[in-house]
Amino acid sequence: MLTMRHDQLSFSFPDVHPSAQVSIDFQRTLRIPDDDRSYPLPPGLGRFPLRHVDDFAANLPPEWLLRGGVMMPMWQAEAMWLSFGAGFDTEREASYPCAVKIAAGKRSAVTGKAWQTGLGRKPQDYVVVPTQPWLDGFCVKKGFIRQFVAMPLGQGYSVEEQLDGEAEFGGLQIEVFPMKRVAFERRFPIVPKRVRARGWDGVLSSPMACTSPLPPCSDAAMGLAAGGKMRQEISRDPYKADEWDTDHGVRCFVHLCNSAAWQDITGHAPPTTPPNARSYANAGLPWFEYYSDQPAVGGGELLKDIRSVAKIGKTKGETPLPENGAVVPQVVIGLAPRRGDEVRVGEM
Amino acid sequence: MDTFGQYLRSRREAKDATARAAGLPGLSLRKVAGLVDLEPSYLSKIERGQQPPPSERSIIALAEALGEDPDVLLALAGKVSSDLQAAILKRPALFAELIRELKDQPDHAVLRIVREVRDGTW
Numbered sequence: 001m002l003t004m005r006h007d008q009l010s011f012s013f014p015d016v017h018p019s020a021q022v023s024i025d026f027q028r029t030l031r032i033p034d035d036d037r038s039y040p041l042p043p044g045l046g047r048f049p050l051r052h053v054d055d056f057a058a059n060l061p062p063e064w065l066l067r068g069g070v071m072m073p074m075w076q077a078e079a080m081w082l083s084f085g086a087g088f089d090t091e092r093e094a095s096y097p098c099a100v101k102i103a104a105g106k107r108s109a110v111t112g113k114a115w116q117t118g119l120g121r122k123p124q125d126y127v128v129v130p131t132q133p134w135l136d137g138f139c140v141k142k143g144f145i146r147q148f149v150a151m152p153l154g155q156g157y158s159v160e161e162q163l164d165g166e167a168e169f170g171g172l173q174i175e176v177f178p179m180k181r182v183a184f185e186r187r188f189p190i191v192p193k194r195v196r197a198r199g200w201d202g203v204l205s206s207p208m209a210c211t212s213p214l215p216p217c218s219d220a221a222m223g224l225a226a227g228g229k230m231r232q233e234i235s236r237d238p239y240k241a242d243e244w245d246t247d248h249g250v251r252c253f254v255h256l257c258n259s260a261a262w263q264d265i266t267g268h269a270p271p272t273t274p275p276n277a278r279s280y281a282n283a284g285l286p287w288f289e290y291y292s293d294q295p296a297v298g299g300g301e302l303l304k305d306i307r308s309v310a311k312i313g314k315t316k317g318e319t320p321l322p323e324n325g326a327v328v329p330q331v332v333i334g335l336a337p338r339r340g341d342e343v344r345v346g347e348m
Numbered sequence: 349m350d351t352f353g354q355y356l357r358s359r360r361e362a363k364d365a366t367a368r369a370a371g372l373p374g375l376s377l378r379k380v381a382g383l384v385d386l387e388p389s390y391l392s393k394i395e396r397g398q399q400p401p402p403s404e405r406s407i408i409a410l411a412e413a414l415g416e417d418p419d420v421l422l423a424l425a426g427k428v429s430s431d432l433q434a435a436i437l438k439r440p441a442l443f444a445e446l447i448r449e450l451k452d453q454p455d456h457a458v459l460r461i462v463r464e465v466r467d468g469t470w
Binding site: 014068070251 | 371467
C-alpha cells in the first residue's frame with residue numbers, strides 16, 4: 001500500500017512482511033552550477049510539500065487526475081533530490097531491502113530507457129534501498145549524475161522531451177518492489193538477543209482557493225531536466241534477480257507543479273526559492289561526499305549524450321539558469337554508508 | 349510507560365551509541381540541543397523531567413533530529429499537533445466518535461481506513 005505522511009511517501013507491503021517498507025521524500029536543495037565541472041553532493045533544505053491530486057481536482061488538468069498520485073511544487077530551474085529510508089526488522093537487525101524504480105517523464109533516471117513493467121537487470125534500471133541512500137539526478141556516467149532540475153514542460157529542456165521528442169508526461173514515476181520474504185529471512189537470520197547491538201534500531205519509525213478552473217494549470221506541469229554534474233554512484237544490485245518479489249509492486253505518479261501556480265491551485269504558499277550555490281558555498285556551509293563500499297553501475301547509454309539545461313539554453317539563445325557561475329565548495333563532509341538515521345542535512 | 353523526558357533521553361542515547369559504533373558523529377546532548385536551537389542545560393532538564401516538555405515546534409525539531417515520529421513525541425508530551433487539532437476542530441463530534449470507536453481495534457483494522465495514494469492510468 002502507498003500512504004503519505006509528513007510530506008513523505010510510504011510504500012509498505014504488509015502482505016509480504018511487516019518490515020517491508022520504503023519511505024521516499026523529496027528534498028529541496030541548491031542547484032549546482034551547470035558548467036561541466038563536477039561537484040560534491042549539496043545539502044537537503046527540507047522536504048517539498050506533497051498533496052493528493054484528488055484534493056484539488058477542480059483546479060487540475062484531467063490528465064493529472066487520470067494518472068492519480070500526488071503533486072509537489074517546484075520553481076523553474078529549482079533542483080531536488082530523493083531521500084530513501086528502509087523498514088528495519090529488529091529481530092534480524094537488518095533493513096528490509098526493496099528495489100526502487102525512478103523515472104522522469106517515464107524515462108528511467110538510471111538508464112534513460114522508456115518505462116517498462118518489472119525490474120530491468122541488464123542494464124539495471126533501479127536502485128536498491130537501503131544500499132542507495134539518495135538519488136540526485138540522471139546517471140550519465142559511472143560515478144556521475146546530472147542533477148534533477150525542474151523546467152516547464154513543452155520548452156524542450158526536459159530529458160523526456162530530448163529522448164521522446166514530445167512532452168507527454170513530465171513529473172516523476174516511482175515503483176517499489178520488496179525482496180521476497182523467504183529471501184529476506186534466509187539472508188538475514190534472527191539475531192539472538194544476547195548479541196544484539198545496543199540501540200540498533202529502525203531507519204523508519206520509519207481548502208480550495210480557486211472557484212473556477214484554471215486555464216494555466218496545464219502550463220503548470222514541470223518535467224525534470226539534466227542540470228549540473230555531480231559525483232554520485234548508483235550502486236549495483238547486490239542481490240539475485242529471483243530474490244525480488246515482482247508480484248507486489250506499488251507505484252506512484254508524482255506530478256511536478258510550477259510553484260508560481262501552486263498557491264492558485266492549493267490555496268497555500270509554496271516554499272520559497274532556495275539559496276543559490278554561490279552564497280551557500282561562500283558562507284562556508286557543508287557539501288557532502290558519499291563513499292559506498294558497493295560497486296557502481298555504469299551510466300545510462302541513452303543518458304550519456306543528454307544535453308544539460310545550460311547547453312540547450314545556449315543553443316536556443318536563452319538563459320534558463322540564473323546565477324550559474326562556478327563555485328568552490330569550501331567544506332566537504334565525507335559520509336560512510338548510512339547506518340541508523342543519518343541524513344545529509346549538515347549543521348545549519 | 350516512559351515519560352517524555354525519559355523516552356527522549358533513551359532514544360538520544362541509543363542513537364548516539366549506534367552512530368559512534370558505526371564511526372559516525374554522535375548525538376550528544378550538546379549536539380542535539382544545537383540542532384534544535386535549545387540551550388543544552390534546558391534540554392538536559394527536560395530529559396531529566398525537571399522541566400516540562402518544550403513547545404510543539406521544538407518537539408517536532410527534536411523528532412526530526414532524532415529520526416523519531418513527531419506524533420509519538422507530541423503524544424508523550426501530552427500535546428496534539430496543530431494540524432490534528434485543526435482537523436478535529438473542523439468536525440469535533442465526528443472525530444471524537446471515530447477515535448472512541450477505534451481505540452481498541454487492532455492495528456490492521458485501523459490501517460484499513462488509512463488513506464492510500466490513488467494510482468491511476470499512465
